[in-house]
Structure formats: structure tokens, C-alpha cells
Amino acid sequence: MRAPRVAGRGLLWPVLVLVATAVFAAIPRLATTWFYQRGDTAVQFAPTWYHLGRLTRDGVYPAWMDPHSWAGGNYAAEALFGIYDPLNIPVWLAMSAAGDLMTTTFVVKVCFMMLLALGTYLLCREYDAEPWAAASVAVALPFCGFTLFWDAGSWASGLIAFSYTPWVWFVLRKVLRGTANPFWGFVVGALAVTQGNPYGVLALVVVGLGLVVEGLLDGDVDRTGVLRLIGVGACAALLLPLVFLPLLETSGLTVRSLGALVANTGKLQPVPGDFLQASNPTAVPPIIAITGPMTVPATFLAWFVVPLLPWLRWGDWRGRLRPVAAPLAISVVYLALVLAPSKLWQFRWPLRVTEYLYLGLLVLFARMLSRGLAASHARARIIASVVAIAVPAYLAWADNPSALHRLAAGTLLVAVLTALALLAARLGSLRTIALAGVFIVGTGLGVTLQMKAFGENKSSRVWHAPSDVAAMKSRFDSRSGTVMQFSDFTDLQHQKTLKQLTAKWQYFLPGSLYDVTDVDAVNHYTGMGLVRFERSLCMSYDGFTRPCGYRSIFAPPAPSLPPLADLMKVDTIVVGPKQARAAHLTPPSGWTQVTSNAQVQVYRRTQPLPWPGSHLSYVPNGVQVTAAASDGVRHEHVDLSATGNGGQLVFAMLGWPGWHATFDGHPVAVGRDSAGLLTVTLPAHGSGRLSLTYTPPGLVAGLGAGGAGLLGALGLAWFGRRRKVRELDDPDEAEPVEDPREAEPV
Secondary structure (H helix, E strand, O other), rough: OOOOOOOOHHHHHHOOOOOOOHHHHHHHHHHOOOOOOOOHHHHHHHHHHHHHHHHHHOOOOOOOHHHHHHHHHOOHHHHOOOOOOOOHHHHHHHHHOOOOOHHHHHHHHHHHHHHHHHHHHHHHOOOOOOHHHEEEEHHHHHHHHHHHHHOOOOOOHHHHHHHHHHHHHHHHHHHOOOOOHHHHHHHHHHHHOOOOOHHHHHHHHHHHHHHHHHHOOOOOOHHHOOOOOHHHHHHHOOHHHHHHHHHHHHHEEHHOOOOOOOOOOOOOOOOOHHHHHOOOOOOOOOOOOOOEEEEOOOOOOOOOOOHHHHHHHHHHHHHOOOHHHHHHHHHHHHHHOOOOOOEOOOEEOOOHHHHHHHHHHHHHHHHHHOOOOOOOOOOHHHHHHHHHHHHHHHHHHOHHHHHHHHHHHHHHHHHHHHHHHHHHOOOOHHHHHHHHHHHHHHHHHHHHHHHOOOOOOOOOOOOOOEHHHHHHHHHHHHOOOOEEEEEOOOOOOHHHHHHHHHHHHOOOOOOOOOHOOOOOEEOOOOOOOOOOOOHHHHHHOOEOOOOHHHHHHOOOOOOOOOOOOOHOOOEEEOOOOHHHHHHOOOOOOOOOEEOOOOOOEEEEEEEOOOOOOOOOEOOOOOOOOEEEOOOOOOOEEEEEEOOOEEEEEEEEEOOOEEEEEEEOOEEEEEEEOOOOOOEEEOOOOOEEEEEEEEEEOOOHHHHHHHHHHHHHHHHHHHHHHHHHHHHHHOOOOOOOOOOOOHOOOO
């Protein structure tokens, strides 16, 4: 007699995956406060998410542009903030309501790590992996070296894009096999595209191609399933213009346009030998990282993969490769990309795609692991496992002899866990639970050891920036109007100077952190810096400057124009004494010093600028302005009683593509001056209203393509539902019902 099913039993393993992932993700946070606040997260994503949350609360959605954020405010062109992805809205709202950026960012990242783990579990189950095996690899994936130390630690957009990938794969495979409505395939594909991270889009393409290969090779798949999959992929791809046309139309004016399309600098570029360390949690590959040599186990996969390869039942693959053609094809493609040049168009640093390679490999591993560990030829297999553990450890020691103690600890942990796994495999009916316990607990022990050995990812830039929102607002609320900060503390971004670095944040804020303080600052952290603007202020992508920028702010960009500070309508200038001395300059008349000490000098404008409440900063002789105002963040208007002989108006915002102007109802030319500021050319001898509006480049085409994709997806959904109803009505077309007598008892 069959044992009755226990209600909720199917949820035990997924819940375990979620709980274990959350617990293990907390270990780095407990071990080192700043683990999840390295690199871009600390000074770009956390403050920008906060700012996007405030804009959303104010009804500005989608947040295409905020000219008050200068180089950091072109969110449509930046793409990676995912302004069209609805799942990002809760993130922004949570951040904008946060009292502490660090804590909220940690919670957000843990949620996406849990999403990644759960998606991996479901994907492995889709490929017939047993629940215990699927749970084991699902918990391990968020803690592979690159995902934990780089994506989770620094690159939040990469973590989000990767967390979507197993869900995209899982749902698209169900679409291929006819067990999910095509519309859900479009939904997950749309989320991958609208997230704005190019690696997420690449994953959609690679996964889609892999599933097409699987559909063509696997005889159990109806060929209409391949057509459904291609249709869903095409519909999702029609969202690409909406998300990426602004980037493509703008990138030629930014730092992204610099350099060759294909180049090989060696930065974050692994070589095949680096993956010998895939199961050693303390081995560091000799890779060039952001701040110098790699300092963390960036190519680590999971402690159990390499040592247990000799124990897998490889003979079971004979004649059974077709159902797993997709993970095989996806792994091969990503292996090629991992070993590619360090720059391919918009894709830089091939180490970034190792986690996608690992996802494919873990799906295959989980399926093989589900068949149990082999018991025959135990002596030969033990020797093979010893070699698989010892040889990579020796090579890692040979590369870095000073790391002997760290490598010995990691090697010993893997050896002990492997022995426990082999013993657990002999426990009869309890072996699967015992194996899963060893695998999952071993993952947590590995994370703990890594935190003891490495702590924060010192290969990524350190900021240790403030995160208390109320304290930052209180400290910097006296900096009124538009603020320009001149500083550079890259020489302090080292482990030995952290105390001096954090002391600087009493007087300065790095990256985009002014967005948290209600201060309109010019300085922002952005990968889409306008070249003309950044060069005119000697500013780098992170908002740091050189002394030449401090000289330039008080000089006119062209002989007939006012100083750049007036054109930008800067009210407050903050400068470090070191840069002030190097510039050999004191501010001219019209500025007064309000703060001066050994750490900072602050100057404030003494006379108000014309046209307050507007970005208008300069009009040619003979042009008469009766009123000027900003109507929100994307609209501006200027009323003119006379245009004289015409000429160019200058606005205190950047001349990004997408700004359009009309004068008295007729289009007029919009451009940018030598400093990158927005200009509008007026006709001679006229009067009327000048209206200035921003819409992202290619918006009409993007909306049209996206609408076509949505309609196509609805059509596929209707066809899929109609076909399902027809199958249910026609028993001959329906799938055969399993005989309950042949079902495996639970």
C-alpha cells in the first residue's frame, strides 16, 4: 500500500535552500561590516537607488533623466539601473525609506542571492535532479568566488542580472516543452532585458540558443515547442531598443567610446589553469583585478565538484545527452567567452561570465549527482580524489608560497568534507539527506573560512563611506545650491590608510553620495561621463578631480562666455587644500570663504545668479528674458520678449542627446558647447516661449518595438492556451495518464 503524501513535503527542500542561503549570506556581514559595500555598490548603486526611490515617490517614473545629478543623471543612457524593470521599484522605495544605506543594501543583496538559489534549485529539478542534489548545488552557487566577492560584494547590477538567469532558463525550458504558457516566457525574458545589464541580455541569448539546440536534438520535444521558444525570444528581444537605444545613441559622446572595440589588456581575464582551483576555497588565481593583483578566490566554484568527479557515474551519460543538450551547449559557449579577449565591444572583463559557466556546469553536476556516487573501484577513486585535491593545492602554493597556512586550511577542509561525503554515501536510506547535509553545511564552512582568510574583497575599490542617512544630511545641509567638489583620495584607498580615508568623509562625500543628502552636487560616479564635461573639469568617472579642474571652474570655456562656474550656476565650491595649493589659485571676487581648515576649504557665491528656479545660465547680448523656470526634471521653459540677433542660450545642465526645443512652436537646434553644457540656438528678431523637453533617444521606436513584442507575446499566449484546451478536449491528443500502480511510492 502506498504511503500517503505529507502536505507541504515538496516545500521542504526549497525552504531549506532559502534559509541556508540567507544564513550563509549573513556570515560575511557579521565577519566584516563593509563586505557588501565595496566598489560600485558603496558610491554608485546605494545612493542612486536612494535617489531613484525619491524620484519615484515624487511621481517621476520612468526616471529617464535628472539634470540636477549632472553626469550621473542620465539614467536612460546608463541602462544598468533598470529603470523599466518593475522589480526594481521596491528596491528603490526601500532604499529611499532607509535610515542606513549599508543595512538596506545588505538586505536587498541577500534577497537576490536567495532568488538566485531558488531559481537554480527549480532549474536543476527541471532537469530531473533529485531534490537533495538540486538543493546542494543551489545553495553553493550564490557563494562561488565571483558571485560572492564581486557581484554580491561590489557589482549589484551583475548580481541582479545573474539572479534572473536560472529563472529565465527554467521558464523558457517549460515553454519549449509545452508545460508553461509562452507569455510567462516573455515575462521573464522582458525582466532580463529591462534590467539593463548587458550580461543579463547575453544570458537570455545564450540560454535561448542552448534550448533551441536541445529542442532540435531531443526527440521528446515537439518541434512546435522550438517555434514557440523562438517566438518568445523574438518578442522579448523587441524590448531591446527601448532599453539600449539611449545607450547606443549616447555612448559616442562618453568615455565608453574610447578605446578599441576588441582589446586584450589581461584585466580580469582568467586562463584555463585558473579553474583547477574551482574547489579550493582559499586558492587565489593570478589574475589582474581592479586595484592590482587578485586577492580573493575568484574562480572558486564549490568545494565538492572537483573532488567528487571520480565518484560520479559517468557511464550513465551514454545515450542520454540529448535531454541535457542545453546545459552542455550553454557551458561550451560561456567557456569560450570566459577565455575571450578582455574587451569585446560593451563586454569587458571575461571573469564576469564565469558564474554563468558555473550555472550550466552545476545543472549537469546535480543531474549526475542524483544518480548517486559510485561504489566500485573505491581505491582508484580515492586516489583520484586525493590527486584532484592535492595537485591544485600544490600549484596554488607554488604560485604564492607565502599563502601556505591559508591554502593548507582550505585543502584540509575540502579533504575532510570529501571524506564525510563518501561516508555519508554509505548510510543506506539516509544517504541522500546525509549527503545534502554535508554539501550544504560544507558550503557554510567554506564561506566562514574565506571570511577568516580574506575578509573584504581588497581587489575591489574600498570606500568605507558613511551610510547613516540622517547623519549625512545633518553634516552637509549647509552646502546650498549647486555644489562642486574638488578632491581626490585614491591614494588613501588602501588597507593601511583606511583610517585617514574614512576621516575625509567628515568634509567630503565620494561618488554619488550627495544624492542622499538633498544636496545638488555636480560630482557623481558614472560609467557614462560626457567626455567634454569631464575633461573641462579634469574629473574622472568616480567624481574625483585633478587641480586643473579647480582652475577651469573659474575660467570661461570660450572667450565670449562667463566663467564655467557661472554657466553651471554653481553656488558652493568645496576643495581640498592640497588641490587648492596645486592649482595656485584663489577664487576671484564674487566668492567668499565660509570654511577653511587643514581638511577643507568651502567657498560660497556672494551674489545671486540670474533666473533662479531655472537652468538658464547665459543669453547673448540683445536677448531679453521675461521669465524662465524648470517644470520638473525633464522640462524647461523660457519666455523671451526679444531675441535680438539670435545666438545660443546656455543652460546649466549637460547637453545629452534627447533634449528637444521649440521656440514659438517651431523646432530650434539643440547642442552642447565645448564644456558639454546644453545650448539652444535662437532665431533672430523673434519673441515667444522656448520650451525644452527631454525624451530618451529612440523612445518612439523603442515603445513601438516593445508594444509589438507585447502583442506578439499575447498572441503566443492565446495560441498556447487554445492548444491546451484542444488537447484536454481531445483525449487522443492529450498526454497519457500515468498508471498509479506504476508510480513510485513516496
